[in-house]
Amino acid sequence: MLRIGYVRLRDATAHEDTATLKAAGCQVVRAEEPGRDGETLSSILDFIGAGDQLVVTRLDRLALNGRGLLDALDRLDARGASLHVLAPELSSDGAAGSALRAVLEAVADLEPAGVRRRRPTAATHEIFALQRAGVGPVEIARRLGVSRMTVWRKLKALENAEA
Incomplete structure (x- = not known):
């Protein structure tokens, strides 16, 4: 553990x-x-x-x-x-x-209802699954409703983890 x-x-x-x-x-x-x-x-x-x-x-x-x-x-x-x-x-x-x-x-x-994050958070596994399916980072961001930077960061984290 x-x-x-x-x-x-x-x-x-x-x-x-x-x-x-x-x-x-x-x-x-x-x-x-x-x-x-x-x-x-x-x-x-x-x-x-x-x-x-x-x-x-x-x-x-x-x-x-x-x-x-x-x-x-x-x-x-x-x-x-x-x-x-x-x-x-x-x-x-x-x-x-x-x-x-x-x-x-x-x-x-x-708690009051209106307090939310500005953008939805994309699950890392969704980003990786789309990338493995051949979808590019810009299209992944569009499909998941997140920024391109979020997609790039999570892909970079995976790349660093595999290195």
Whole structure:
């Protein structure tokens, strides 16, 4: 089981969070630079493996709202991975995970509806499938409703991972 730490570099405590995650046994710690709009987290969620664990120091370090937290949990579940929060001690595994999801769904229902991302996020597997089918990057972007830069970044990440 690989433990992957995630931290947003948005305030002075971020560097302390990095040290805390390493001390908690995270073999890998990834930091989100300010203004990156969740690209690092999205990359982690695209490539995390079954049985692996995403670790954050606090729940608010994972996403900015309840809907974002639920989306991250859904993506982790789809990959067979789990979430572990250090303070307070929370996990998405087992019965505690069901309770955590119920609370987050209640919180997300209370949030105002109009707060959404500017653009849809294309799943990496969709981009790769279209590329394998012989579709060019510009056409992939058009079909999925994302920017060409998003397609290029995800293809570049695959190229780097294979190298």
